[in-house]
Amino acid sequence: MSAARKRLAELGLTLPPVTPPLAAYVPAVRSGPHVFVSGQVPMADGRLIAVGKVGAEISQDEAKELAARCALSGLAAVDNLVGIDAVTRVVKVTGFVAAAPGFTAVPAVINGASELLGEVFGDAGRHARSAVGVAELPLGAPVEVEFIFEIG
Template structure:
């Protein structure tokens, strides 16, 4: 068992099934030594776990957990394409948060994804990041996360 898989097991996590694309794209693409993961919504069994704006219908704490779920979905897309064992470094995380007026704690929400990746990959999980508050996300999702990883 690879270090990443072992760490997921220690955390009590399993990779979910890859969510089928909702439009004209693929879940992940490899280009050279990088894998680019399409935006991941907080899905379970093909359905959104929550809808609404963070700071209104969704609490910041719930949104942080949803961001971690998005990152886990991204890892599933990577695993399906090249195998999670191939990941040598998490390069970049981009997180989008559907925010209620006045909600500005967007970075704290996306910490859910960043912290999960750090727990799974250790120092190789430390990454560059953008965290952006937006008016709307697909299907009314509160959070969306994209990943770029380096693979060996």
């Protein structure tokens, strides 16, 4: 068992099935030593886990958990394409939060994804990041997160 798989198991986490694309894209693409993962919204069993604006219908804490779910889905996309064992570093995370007017804790929400990646990969999980508040996300999702992983 790889270190990443072992750590997921220690955390009591399993990778979800890869969500089939909802439009004209693929879940992940390898280009050289990198895997680019399409934006992940918080899905389970082919359905959004939650819908709404963070700071209104969705609490900051709930949104942080949803961002962590997006990270698990991103790891599943990498695993499906090249295997999670191939990941040597998390390079970049870009997170989007459907923010209610006045909600400014967008970085704290995306910490859900960043912290999970740090727990799974240790120092190799430290990454560059952008966290952006937006008016709307696909299907009414409260969060969406995309990733760039280095593979070896």
